[in-house]
Structures are given as structure tokens and as C-alpha cells.
Amino acid sequence: MFTDRFPEFRKGRILKAEMLECVRDYPRNLLDIQLQDYSDGIVAGSGIRVGERHIFIGRGMVKHQGRIYVLPEELPLEYRATGVECVIKLRLLSERSDGDFTERLSEVVLDEELSCSPDEMELGRFKLKEGARIRTDYRSFADYATEYNTLCVIHAPYAGIGGPTLNPQMLRTFASELLQSAATDAADLAFGMTCLNQGIAERTIILHYLARKLGAPYKDYTNAVIHRSLCRILESVKAGGTGRMGPRSHGPQRMIVD
Known part of the structure; x- marks a missing residue:
């Protein structure tokens, strides 16, 4: 049945394990229910800003294999110009327990391997020339795909209902x-x-x-x-057209190859 149950912490009352479990489980249950229909991906925040030598991953929340991971503070990641496309990956590590806590930790890494393993999630990518700096101020929608010196967030999955969506x-x-x-x-x-x-x-x-x-x-x-x-x-x-690329559009037709 639907319930609204919260422990009463009052002077003179005995603190029971059940009361602490209620406080522990309520926010987790609430979040799990709210996001149960969403796919894996970035749920909120996790934006990227760029400094002179570091990339900073902003506070945020992601869902991976049905579990919610939270980054409570901005995370710095050192980078350098290589001229090779690098992917900013969130890598989920194995679960561990010390008796008091069970932790599912992660790390953010730069990787020249463009594909992600089942335990990785892309946050963005870039290809940086020597002496340049990663740019995040996009001039237009097309500018998001600029090859060099621009943070590309096109491939990063965002949690959506039924499947991951775009930034x-x-x-x-x-x-x-x-x-x-x-x-x-x-x-x-x-x-x-x-x-x-x-x-x-x-x-x-x-x-x-x-x-x-x-x-x-x-x-x-x-x-x-x-x-x-x-x-x-x-x-x-x-250009003044309808934007339709099908049979009703004029001019040469192009086919999109996936």
C-alpha cells in the first residue's frame, strides 16, 4: 500500500536501527522511483568547463546499469594537446565493502579509444592542436561538430525514457x-x-x-x-525552404548512411 512513514527523533526515545534504515532508504527509494523508466546516461549536471591545464567535470548525476551515481563536487582532470581525438570517459569500478559501507566508485579518464566498454560512459571528446585551448563557446548548432579544439558533446548519452537522448x-x-x-x-x-x-x-x-x-x-x-x-x-x-529532404524537396537528393 502507499505510505508516508518517517521516524520521530525525540528526546527520551530509544534510537532504533529501523528508524535509521527509514532515513537511509527514503531518498534512495524516491530517486529510484523517479528514474525507473529512464535509460542509462547523464541524468543531471555533469557539465564540462575548461581551464588552462584542466578539464572540470561539474557536479551531477548519472545512471548506469540501473544504478545512480552522484558527483557532489566539481572534479578536475588534467589534459594536454596531442592532436589525437580523446574521449572523456566515466569509468565505473567494481563494488567494494568495508563492513560499514558498500561503495560503487568511479573515475574520470582520458582515453584515445573512441568506443566505450560496458563499464564506461562518454562525457565528451576533443581533438586539441599544440598551443590551442579547448573551446566550449559554440557559435552555432553546426559548431558543435567542429573537429579541432572544440569540446564535442554530440556522442554523450543523456538519460531518457525508452533510450538515451542528446545533449x-x-x-x-x-x-x-x-x-x-x-x-x-x-x-x-x-x-x-x-x-x-x-x-x-x-x-x-x-x-x-x-x-x-x-x-x-x-x-x-x-x-x-x-x-x-x-x-x-x-x-x-x-535558405527559405521547408527543410524537408524527401521527395517534395527540390534539388539533388542525398542519402544519409548510418
């Missing part, structure tokens, strides 16, 4: 550019408002929008292909 700030950038253009298609207006109003735009919404604009069957794409497709739609709308 919400990146989608808000797309929506802002779209709504400031000559967009008149109802799908553009609805999708733009969704990205701006909601904290997270679910992946299914993004894919349905792409299916309509591309004139193609509904299909899942990688984050990189989704970003490229949205760039093409934005270019078309800004």
Missing part, C-alpha cells in the same frame, strides 16, 4: 536557430518549442521529427547522424 543544451541551440529563422512548418515549430520548454527532448521525438523532415520511415540513427541531419534541415530552412 539538451545542444538541442536548445538548434531550436533557437530554427525558431529565429523563417520556419513555418508546424513540425518545426512544435519540435523547436519542445526542445526549448522541456529539460530533455526524448529520442523518439527527435527521430519522428527527422522521419517527417527526411521523408523517410522512422528509424534510429547514431547521435552523429542525427546532428548532421538536423544541420541539413536548419540550412534548408534558413
Whole structure:
């Protein structure tokens, strides 16, 4: 049954283990219930800012293999220019217990291996030239995919219902550019408002929008292909078109290869 149960800590009363267990379990149960339908990925925070020699991972929360991990304080990570693409990975370590606490720890590492193992999650990536600094001030939606000296967050998974979705700030950038253009298609207006109003735009919404604009069957794409497709739609709308890439669009047709 539904209950609302909280221990009474009052002078003169005996402190029972059951009372402490109630305090321990309540916030964990609440969080588990709120996020039970969400996929693995970044739940909140975990933004990245860049210093002269360090990357700083902001306070945040991620879900991995059904478990919630919290970063309570900003975490520094030293980096250097190598000219090679490096992935900022959250690596989940084995569970350990000392009798008083059971801990599931993690570490943040830089790795030139672009794919993630089952115990890793990407937070971002970059390819830095010697003497340059990682840039996080994006000039446009297309700028998120700039190859060199720019923090790329396109591939980082964000927890969503039914599956991981894309970086919400990146989608808000797309929506802002779209709504400031000559967009008149109802799908553009609805999708733009969704990205701006909601904290997270679910992946299914993004894919349905792409299916309509591309004139193609509904299909899942990688984050990189989704970003490229949205760039093409934005270019078309800004040029005065409808942004539709299907049979009704004019000019040569291009096929997206996943």
C-alpha cells in the first residue's frame, strides 16, 4: 500500500536501527522511483568547463546499469594537446565493502579509444592542436561538430525514457536557430518549442521529427547522424525552404548512411 512513514527523533526515545534504515532508504527509494523508466546516461549536471591545464567535470548525476551515481563536487582532470581525438570517459569500478559501507566508485579518464566498454560512459571528446585551448563557446548548432579544439558533446548519452537522448543544451541551440529563422512548418515549430520548454527532448521525438523532415520511415540513427541531419534541415530552412529532404524537396537528393 502507499505510505508516508518517517521516524520521530525525540528526546527520551530509544534510537532504533529501523528508524535509521527509514532515513537511509527514503531518498534512495524516491530517486529510484523517479528514474525507473529512464535509460542509462547523464541524468543531471555533469557539465564540462575548461581551464588552462584542466578539464572540470561539474557536479551531477548519472545512471548506469540501473544504478545512480552522484558527483557532489566539481572534479578536475588534467589534459594536454596531442592532436589525437580523446574521449572523456566515466569509468565505473567494481563494488567494494568495508563492513560499514558498500561503495560503487568511479573515475574520470582520458582515453584515445573512441568506443566505450560496458563499464564506461562518454562525457565528451576533443581533438586539441599544440598551443590551442579547448573551446566550449559554440557559435552555432553546426559548431558543435567542429573537429579541432572544440569540446564535442554530440556522442554523450543523456538519460531518457525508452533510450538515451542528446545533449539538451545542444538541442536548445538548434531550436533557437530554427525558431529565429523563417520556419513555418508546424513540425518545426512544435519540435523547436519542445526542445526549448522541456529539460530533455526524448529520442523518439527527435527521430519522428527527422522521419517527417527526411521523408523517410522512422528509424534510429547514431547521435552523429542525427546532428548532421538536423544541420541539413536548419540550412534548408534558413535558405527559405521547408527543410524537408524527401521527395517534395527540390534539388539533388542525398542519402544519409548510418
